[in-house]
Amino acid sequence: SFALTMIDTDARDFVHWMLADIPASTTSIERGASDEVRAAGGKGTLSSEYDGKYFGPCPPGPDHHYVFTVYALDAPLDLEPGFTLDDLRDSLEGHILAQGSLTGLRSGPV
Numbered sequence: 001s002f003a004l005t006m007i008d009t010d011a012r013d014f015v016h017w018m019l020a021d022i023p024a025s026t027t028s029i030e031r032g033a034s035d036e037v038r039a040a041g042g043k044g045t046l047s048s049e050y051d052g053k054y055f056g057p058c059p060p061g062p063d064h065h066y067v068f069t070v071y072a073l074d075a076p077l078d079l080e081p082g083f084t085l086d087d088l089r090d091s092l093e094g095h096i097l098a099q100g101s102l103t104g105l106r107s108g109p110v
Contacts, residue, residue: 002026003071003088008057010064015085017054021076059108069101 002022008014022029057066077091 001073001076003073003077003092004029005067005069005085005088006054007067007069007085008059008064009067010059010062013085015055016057016066018083018085018088020079020083020088020091057104057106059106061108063105063107066104066106067101068104069099071096072098 001020001024003020004018004022005015006017008016057064071092073092073095074097075095077088077095079087079091083091
């Protein structure tokens, strides 16, 4: 399976999106698919805005770094709905086969 995180590292690891147990057969996530991915077998969680959906970047001021990380796992994770970033990090331990990250930069209103 796969897990995916989107974290704003300039805002104390503000969670914009997390998914776990994405089926291994998944090769892409379509735009606007936060609910559908969970329905297809993945588990979503609350963002730092307490919403179970993707929360796009909207920094209040200077540049913020948004880190998207995908983890390839050797097994599904035993996480309950509403899991936290710490829960995910603990569950990933010993199960990561590979991982990759992409960092995006976004500025707030000028």
